[in-house]
Amino acid sequence: MKIGVIGGGAWGTALAQVAARGGEPVLLWAREADVVTSINTRRENSVFLSGVTLPDTIRATGVLGDLSGCDALLVVAPAQHVRSVLGEIDSGATPLVLCAKGIEAGTQLLVGQVAGQVHPQAPIAVLSGPTFAHEVAAGQPTAVTLACEDDALGTALAERLAGPAFRTYASNDVIGAEIGGAVKNVLAIACGVVEGAGLGQNARAALIARGFAEMTRFGLARGARAETLAGLSGLGDLVLTCSSTSSRNFSLGVGLGQGRSASEMLADRRTVAEGAFTAPVLCQAASAVGVAMPVVDAVCALLAGADVREVVGALLARPLTREA
Ligand SMILES: NC(=O)C1=CN([C@@H]2O[C@H](COP(=O)(O)OP(=O)(O)OC[C@H]3O[C@@H](n4cnc5c(N)ncnc54)[C@H](OP(=O)(O)O)[C@@H]3O)[C@@H](O)[C@H]2O)C=CC1
Numbered sequence: 001m002k003i004g005v006i007g008g009g010a011w012g013t014a015l016a017q018v019a020a021r022g023g024e025p026v027l028l029w030a031r032e033a034d035v036v037t038s039i040n041t042r043r044e045n046s047v048f049l050s051g052v053t054l055p056d057t058i059r060a061t062g063v064l065g066d067l068s069g070c071d072a073l074l075v076v077a078p079a080q081h082v083r084s085v086l087g088e089i090d091s092g093a094t095p096l097v098l099c100a101k102g103i104e105a106g107t108q109l110l111v112g113q114v115a116g117q118v119h120p121q122a123p124i125a126v127l128s129g130p131t132f133a134h135e136v137a138a139g140q141p142t143a144v145t146l147a148c149e150d151d152a153l154g155t156a157l158a159e160r161l162a163g164p165a166f167r168t169y170a171s172n173d174v175i176g177a178e179i180g181g182a183v184k185n186v187l188a189i190a191c192g193v194v195e196g197a198g199l200g201q202n203a204r205a206a207l208i209a210r211g212f213a214e215m216t217r218f219g220l221a222r223g224a225r226a227e228t229l230a231g232l233s234g235l236g237d238l239v240l241t242c243s244s245t246s247s248r249n250f251s252l253g254v255g256l257g258q259g260r261s262a263s264e265m266l267a268d269r270r271t272v273a274e275g276a277f278t279a280p281v282l283c284q285a286a287s288a289v290g291v292a293m294p295v296v297d298a299v300c301a302l303l304a305g306a307d308v309r310e311v312v313g314a315l316l317a318r319p320l321t322r323e324a
């Protein structure tokens with residue numbers, strides 16, 4: 001199975017390396033010429049994953065049409081760009097494996113649903129889980145959910161991508177696998193705020209637990225299965241991203257907690273902090289299905305410039321309720 005990768009960021013590059021481990025050729029599309037040149041001439045993505053030597057079997061291209069001979073495409077462009085990038089490729093019925101984590105602004109669709117709209121004939125799969133790109137690239141043990149409604153295709157993809165240190169667990173809950181990854185990015189911002197504002201480890205643990213309750217309520221309302229949300233792509237990724245400054249979302253939250261503005265921090269970055277884009281659309285999507293997500297609402301307020309102490313005070317002052 002020849003794998004193509006759409007997206008030359010840290011995760012697209014690390015996944016290309018995963019797919020190339022058995023010695024098979026992998027073609028990676030990157031939007032920017034400096035990424036293509038860096039991979040093809042220096043065997044390194046010095047822009048987004050510096051210090052990792054890539055095998056000769058990975059070739060980069062700036063032409064999306066070059067991916068048309070691939071048997072499956074890993075879609076690793078940031079969530080808000082998935083529609084436009086997929087709209088430029090004529091991949092017919094080639095399976096699409098969505099690896100971005102987010103909800104599209106405007107439509108409130110998960111990226112797998114966006115891909116299904118753009119390429120209705122393509123089988124859709126989702127790869128998600130606790131996966132910092134630099135650890136995967138270093139060959140450190142990692143486990144992911146590979147979800148696909150077609151069990152045979154899901155198993156084939158899971159087997160194709162699995163490696164000695166990259167364990168894939170098959171599932172057919174595509175929506176559940178996507179919701180965990182999208183929601184945890186927003187909750188990681190909240191945990192970063194706790195760190196940046198020095199609010200303590202009790203508060204962070206409480207946010208992880210209450211955030212997971214929000215993820216579960218929202219996920220169930222959107223058709224996810226509870227066991228998927230409690231698995232690698234949900235709780236697993238929530239715990240990872242809420243506890244490490246390696247997370248771009250967590251570090252954005254740290255800055256917010258220290259009183260910096262979101263727009264100032266996002267303007268300084270070439271890398272993506274998906275939670276900043278998912279948060280406002282998640283607030284709307286939650287309200288559309290009648291689900292309360294107070295932690296997510298608080299993150300939206302903070303991203304819009306609200307004062308940290310006031311937002312935390314308001315969260316704590318809500319009427320006492322039963323734990324559910
Ligand atoms: N990094 C990680 O550890 C993980 C990331 N993910 C997810 O993978 C997705 C990609 O993240 P990641 O690889 O880290 O990204 P990076 O932050 O490393 O890089 C940014 C990426 O965004 C691309 N990009 C920026 N603007 C556009 C645009 N207008 N159209 C298309 N592409 C654009 C860049 O393309 P170009 O190369 O051309 O500059 C580059 O590939 C995100 O949804 C993220 O949540 C999931 C798991 C782990």
Ligand SMILES: O=C(CO)COP(=O)(O)O
Pocket residue numbers: 101129130131132185188237240241246247248249250272273274
């Ligand atoms: O999704 C990730 C780990 O699973 C990466 O998290 P960040 O995007 O917050 O760095």
